[in-house]
Amino acid sequence: MFERANEYSLAFLLSKYLRMYVSKLEIENYRNFKEFSIDLKPLTQIMGENNIGKSNLLDSLGLIFSQEVSFFKRRTLEISDFNYDSIIALKKEIIDTSIVADKISYPTIKIKATLTDFDEKQEAVVTEWTSNDEFTEATLTYSFAPISSFNSVEEIELQRKFLKEYEEEIGSDAYMKIPESEILNLLNFPISKYHYRIYGGNQNETLANTYHLNQLKFELLDALRDAKTELSASRNSGLLFRVLNANEETDYQDLKKQLVGLQKAIEDNKAISGIKTRISEQLDKISLSTENSNNIVDLIFALPNVDDLLRKLSLIYNDNPIKIERNGTGRNNLLFISLMLSFIEDPKRLQSTYFRIVGLEEPEAHLHANLQNHLAQNLETLIKNGDGKYRKDIQLIITSHSNHITTKIDFENTVVLHYKENKVQPHYILEGFGNTAEEKKQISYLKKYLDSENINLFYSRKVVLVEGISEKLLFPVFYKIHTKETIEQSSCAVINVNGLAFKNFLGIIKNGFHSKCLVLTDRDTGTASENRGEALREVYKSVPEIEVKITTLSTFEKDLIAANSTEKGKAILCSVIKIVRPIAGKALVEGIAENPIDIESFFALIEGYKSEFALQLALHINNDNIGFKIPEYITEGIDTIHPPKPILNASS
Structure with missing residues (x-):
């Protein structure tokens, strides 16, 4: 008994420091997520390229937690909400008559949220949904599946009969010429036989209590928010009306006296x-x-009701107030964000809840860079109390494409969605780094140098790490010459690591992010760093995503000169050197005459002017690259991240 009392006391003390949040989200067959799982934090920033699933992730949370009418309607899903591959896989099984009908299963959409770190009051709400033996976790699952009376075998046999009759109608020869994709389109998907359920815990027959479910809410500021409409109280569903109507009617009763x-x-x-x-x-x-x-x-x-009075209100802004219709979109966006945050900020108001998830999608909309920076630096304070401690009733999830915002949020809380093996995978930027002195140093470096430009690597499917500004300027030009595509078309980011910082960025790749990474480094013959390139290659040879390519000569520029010491390449280099070094360059060119370029003499002239030389060379070969040769180690490297397409002969 004494032990139980001590356990209870400890739990009570711990609850004072806990804050409930969704610690894990698992998604199955929903939109672009076939099988997906992500760990979340009280404050989570989600990055990634377009169409990677950031909005879908927020919507999936809304299917469980949102109390909005729009989400109630959305809970009954459409065929387009199913993962496309799961629908195609089902239809392929149906047309394959060698598969017995009762072995074919119709896909189910499942979204499972795991709640943890709840305090005493929150525990009273989620206690029926606990899912582990220690009662420290609770789960809520949204399921969209066929109704119990649905006869899948009968449906499959009906579809197969339909196809067989169609084949008999048009003839087997004509039927065999129809592309498989069109045959699959002929098949029906019985969406009318599906319904949704939300259940708690691990026993899926136990529906979540509606009263308790209503205590957990989800507020979404989506990317396509209509700020003008939401800032007017004329509609019951508008945000301003909801904020005003959150108080007791008696709070506004004195307004009636004026009438x-x-x-x-x-x-x-x-x-x-x-x-x-x-x-x-x-x-x-x-x-x-x-x-x-x-x-x-x-x-x-x-005399109007309070609701009637509130609907006549709208927000105005600034010392010289004007209607919101006249405001710029950026100002209205800030007003809208502020209004939403004021709606969730006071936990003591009438309609407060035990827990609320706030999804803030693309807060940068219509804001200039300075405002984005200012907003980002203050986002974390939105879920903190006056004493700087996190509130227990709010979880904030941000998605953004803004380099200004993403670099201001702590990378400990930043997760990137990326494709790996054709599946969407999450990866926290600092995931995999340990607590050794060396790893802590790497983290400090990344927090400093993952700036608004280098952060672009997390929006790309390929990354190229180069030593300096010369390679950074010229590599995109070489890439386009060799592949006939721009680096943007190939979703490729080029990162200048400023000399010797490869390992800091490669730590991210090694720990699980990205599918392809190319490192271009100098051999540095005759210097203290002479063996650095080979050592780098040795360290990462077991990481299939990383390819290290080293110059043949000591530096990038010398390989470049060697590859173009004669013919058209020579003419281009001579034109550039006369621009970069007008006097010395002209003398060098005249001295060369019909001979090949002397590598050491040419390099001596550009050694102190590398960036200017690279810029002028990029301009020249952008205009005319015929006959210019790219160093072999670079073309080989490009081929590793952008394999050349096979050449088909005429008989193929």
Whole structure:
């Protein structure tokens, strides 16, 4: 008994420091997520390229937690909400008559959220949904599946019969010529036989109690928010009306006192009296008077309900206030964000909840860079109390494409969605780094140098790490010459690591992010760093995603000169050196005459002007690259991240 009391006391003390949040989200067959699982934090920033699933992830949370009417309607899903591959896989099994019908399963959409770190009050809400033996976790699952009476075997046999009759109708030869994709389109998907359920815990037959479910809410500021509409209280579903209506009606009762006497004023108004008289005169002409009625009309003023008063309100802004319709979209976006945050900020108001998830999608919309920076630096404070500690009733999930915002949120809380093996995978930027002195140093470096430019690697499917500005300027040009595509078309990011910082960025790749990474480094012959390239290659040879390519000569520039010491390449280099070094360059070119370029002499002239030389060379070969040769180690490297397409012969 004493031990149990001690356990309870400890749990009570711990609950004072806990804050409930969704610690894990698992998604199956929903939109672009076939099988997906992500760990979340009280504050989570989600990055990734377009169409990677950031909005879908937020929507999946809404299917469980949102109390909005729009989400209630969305819970009954459409065929387009199913993962495309799962639908295609089902249909391929149906047309494959070698598969017995009762071995084919129709896909189910499942979204499972694991809640943890709940305090005593929150535990009272989630206790029926606990899912582990220690009662420290609770789960809620949204399921969209066929109804229990659905006969899948009968449906499959019906579809197969339909195809067989169609084949007989048009003939086997004509049927065999129809592409498989068109045959699959002929098959029906029985979406009308599906329904949704939300259940708690690991026993899927136990539906979640609606009353308790209503205590957990989800607020979404989506990327396509209509700020103008939401900032007016004229609609019940508008955000401003919801904020105003969150208080007790008695809080606004004093407003009605201002309307006393208005009926008398209406009766005394000459314009209104004239209108009433004219209506009565016209009514006399077209209606009959009886002993029980006459044609006299009046106008009566009914005291409005509080709702009616609130609908007449809208926000204005600034010292010289104007209607929101006249505001710029950026200002209205800030107003909208502020309004939403004010709605969730006061946990003591009438309609407060035990827990609320806030999804903030693309907060940068319509904001210039300075405002984005300012907003990002203050986002974390939105879920903290005055003492700087995290609140227990709010979880904030941010998605963004803004380099200004993403670099201001702590990378400990930043997860990147990326494709790996054709599946969407999550990867926290600092995942996999340990606590050794060396790893802590790497983390510090990344927090400093993953700036608004280098952060682009997390929006790309390929990354190229180069030593300096010369390679950074010229590699995109070489890539386009060799592949006939721009680096943007290939979703490739080029990162300048400023000399010797490869391992800091490669730590991210090694720990699980990205599918392909190319490192271009100098051999540095005759220097203290001479063996660095080979050592780098040795360290990462077991990581299939990383390819290290090293210059043949000591530096990138020398390989470049060697590859173009004659013919058209020579002419281009000579033109560039005369621009970069007008006097010395002209003398060098005249001295070369018809001979090949001397590598050391040429390099001596550009050694102190590498970036300017690279810029002028990029401009030249952008205009005319015919005959210019790319160093072999670079073309080999490009082929590892962008394999050349096979050449088909005429007989293929």
